[in-house]
Amino acid sequence: MSMLRRCAALFVLLSFPLSLAAKDTKEKVFDAPPNIVYAAVQKVVRDHYAVTFADDKQMLVSFHTSNGWAGPYLGNVSVEVENGKGKLHITLQAMKNGNFGKAGRIEDDIIKWVEEELNKKY
Numbered sequence: 449m450s451m452l453r454r455c456a457a458l459f460v461l462l463s464f465p466l467s468l469a470a471k472d473t474k475e476k477v478f479d480a481p482p483n484i485v486y487a488a489v490q491k492v493v494r495d496h497y498a499v500t501f502a503d504d505k506q507m508l509v510s511f512h513t514s515n516g517w518a519g520p521y522l523g524n525v526s527v528e529v530e531n532g533k534g535k536l537h538i539t540l541q542a543m544k545n546g547n548f549g550k551a552g553r554i555e556d557d558i559i560k561w562v563e564e565e566l567n568k569k570y
Contacts, residue, residue, distance in 0.1 A: 472551035476559050477535045480566050482507060485534025486527040488565035492558060493525060512543070513554065520544060521554060536562060 478485050486507040493499055493509045501510040507527040513520055520543040528535045538558055540551040 472541075472555065473537070473539045474552070474555040474559070475535060475537050476562075477530055477533050478562070478566060480534055481532070482527050482529045482534035484566065484569070485536060485562065488562045488569070489525050489527060489536065489558075491565055492561040496557075496561065497523070521551060523554070525558065 480488075486504075489507075489509055490502065493511050497511040497513055499509060499511050502508070509525045511523050511525070513523070521540045522543060523538065523540045525539075526537045528537060536559065538555045540554060542551065
């Protein structure tokens with residue numbers, strides 16, 4: 449392969465927006481029924497982020513974060529049934545470069561807030 453082709457291939461690889469490939473996920477099983485966990489998820493996401501979509505039948509909430517310290521993220525929080533308990537599944541995707549590593553804090557905050565909400569009600 450010629451040097452020019454190698455440089456061109458390297459340029460294409462480096463210029464690919466890494467944020468498109470950067471997804472972060474986290475899961476947590478709560479000792480509460482799935483419908484109770486989903487109600488807590490709805491409240492938490494609604495209180496802290498901008499909800500873009502909610503499907504009560506599928507127990508899914510989509511949202512986006514602001515341009516604050518973490519930059520903009522798109523997120524989905526779903527609740528699944530695992531042995532009769534509610535399993536929280538969070539997926540975040542950075543909307544621009546430079547947001548790497550910040551998704552974990554957002555996910556941890558959501559889990560913490562859901563736990564707090566469950567402790568109030570369950």
